[in-house]
Amino acid sequence: MTPLSYPGAFVNYLILTGILIASIQDLKRREVDNWLNLLLIFSGFAYLALKSVFELNPIYFFFGAVSFLIMYALANAFYYSRIFAGGDAKLLLAMFALFAGVSLSSTMADIGIFIIFLMLSGSLWGGFYSIILFVSNFKKSTREIKKYFSNFYFRSSIFAGIILFALSFFNIIFLFASVFVFISALLYIFAKAVEKTSLTKEIPGGELREGDWLADDVKTGKRTIKAEWAGLSLDDIKILKKLKKIKIKEGIPFVPAFLIAVLLWFFRGRILDFIFMM
Secondary structure, three states: OOOOOOOOOHHHHHHHHHHHHHHHHHHHHOOOOHHHHHHHHHHHHHHHHHHHHHOOOOHHHHHHHHHHHHHHHHHHHHHHOOOOOHHHHHHHHHOHHHHOOOOHHHHHHHHHHHHHHHHHHHHHHHHHHHHHHHHHOHHHHHHHHHHHOOOHHHHHHHHHHHHHHHHOOOOOHHHHHHHHHHHHHHHHHHHHHHHHHHOEEEEOHHHOOOOOEEOOOEEEOOEEEOOOOOOOOHHHHHHHOOOOOEEEEOOOOOHHHHHHHHHHHHOHHHHHHHHHHO
């Protein structure tokens, strides 16, 4: 019996459908509508409430509320630590019903497994999407990378990596440290090149949306609008909308990583069995 065929699979279909829609929205316009997240939250609570009533057991709704509180804490932690943007954090919260178990341990275990899958799929998806962007703007990206070869911090990292490599003749641990430094430096300039060539663009001020990220601080009149992680507020947009061009940054659409993680989570039993059999 697959995770989408047993009697309680309604919530699975609900979350899967919601994330499919959210993925399309994120890929097309780098945002997830609030109505979709709210629909998933209210539908999740409604499902758990009805299940508790029909089965005469309030435990489903109770642990649904527990799951909601845990996901609320995680969503805020990821948002304020700048791991997730606002839309991603809200979507994570909206998935709470998927993890409502019949005990605190089962609820927390399912959440923990999903977060591991999400971090893994996020890394793989981010790398894959970045490579696509790099290849699609290959000439611009390679030119941008060459600029960073003369960057002081990049050269300092390479110099530190060489020293660590030389020290590896005395202790093997320095070899791992040098490899880490080299890879980190290369990934840094790769990420900056992709950001400059594919994730930064200029748009008219009138097209700005709440939450957009400024590429740089913008001074207009006596006021300076800061390029902050939280993005532009409606008040900021009122000031900037009169400008002809504003440079903004776009993030890599992360919701498809949610889709991959959910599919992995649905088949977690088989995946874990395979891992333990190795």
